[in-house]
Amino acid sequence: YNQQSSYPFHILLMDIELRGLNGIEVAKKIRALPDREVQIIFFTNYPQYVMSSFDVQPYHYLIKPVHYECFEAKIIKLCNYIISSVNRFLMIKTEDGHMVIKNSDIIAIVKIKHSLAKNRLKIITSTQHYIIPGTISEYISKLNRPFMLIHRSVIVNLEHVHKFTATSVVMHNQEQFPIGRTQAKEVKEAYAYYMIAQFKERG
Numbered sequence: 001y002n003q004q005s006s007y008p009f010h011i012l013l014m015d016i017e018l019r020g021l022n023g024i025e026v027a028k029k030i031r032a033l034p035d036r037e038v039q040i041i042f043f044t045n046y047p048q049y050v051m052s053s054f055d056v057q058p059y060h061y062l063i064k065p066v067h068y069e070c071f072e073a074k075i076i077k078l079c080n081y082i083i084s085s086v087n088r089f090l091m092i093k094t095e096d097g098h099m100v101i102k103n104s105d106i107i108a109i110v111k112i113k114h115s116l117a118k119n120r121l122k123i124i125t126s127t128q129h130y131i132i133p134g135t136i137s138e139y140i141s142k143l144n145r146p147f148m149l150i151h152r153s154v155i156v157n158l159e160h161v162h163k164f165t166a167t168s169v170v171m172h173n174q175e176q177f178p179i180g181r182t183q184a185k186e187v188k189e190a191y192a193y194y195m196i197a198q199f200k201e202r203g
Contacts, residue, residue: 009038010082010100011059011075016044027056037088037102039078090142092123092132101125103143107160107171111136111153124175146194150187151180158194 012030016023027040039059047063060074082089082100089100105125112120112131121139123130140149146158150169154177162170169187170176179187 011078012038014040014042016042016046017197024056027058031056039082041074041078060195092130094130094132103147103157104159105159106147106176107146107173108157109136109139109155110177113153124125124173126173145190148187148190150183152177154178158191161191164188164191 013028015024018026023042023044027042030040035179039061040056040175043062043064043066045064047061048194059078062071062074072133082186088103088104090106091098091100093194100121107124107126107128110122110124112122114120119133119135121134121136136149136153136155140147140155147155148158150156154173156169157175160172161173162174164170164179165176167184168176168178
């Protein structure tokens with residue numbers, strides 16, 4: 001799991017009775033990783049484990065043997081929950097099909113300026129880039145703060161801002177994006193308010 005950090009998981013299905021390991025202890029290690037939002041479903045023969053698992057916040061318990069209809073219903077419900085969590089996840093369509101990415105992983109969304117790439121965007125995340133169909137206006141309407149339009153062709157996640165220059169913003173991954181002249185004051189003020197809110201939230 002730790003070695004697959006460039007391909008974050010949304011759901012983990014785990015047996016509690018593992019060979020030489022306890023699934024709850026493994027889940028504690030997973031919860032200590034940066035990707036804490038992964039949803040865990042436990043399988044077990046012993047219902048008494050339920051009380052000892054609250055610390056790892058599992059989504060659900062399935063008591064073995066598990067009937068397929070029950071398993072299917074739980075997975076569908078969980079997938080709907082993930083997709084409907086609009087403040088935390090974004091569904092995108094790539095050449096490989098639909099996928100869900102965490103909003104907090106998105107660094108920026110940039111319009112691709114190429115005559116053959118009309119209405120194409122590049123989503124830049126902490127680990128990779130995705131080329132998707134769509135427009136900047138379409139995505140800024142889907143995303144709330146900390147996402148902000150800083151230029152007619154660039155949306156950034158204020159969470160990943162490293163510093164400002166006179167005419168641009170530098171992100172944590174060292175990519176630099178221009179700030180529109182009319183947006184400069186608004187962007188810097190929004191970032192200041194965002195940072196103040198973060199400090200208050202942390203106490």
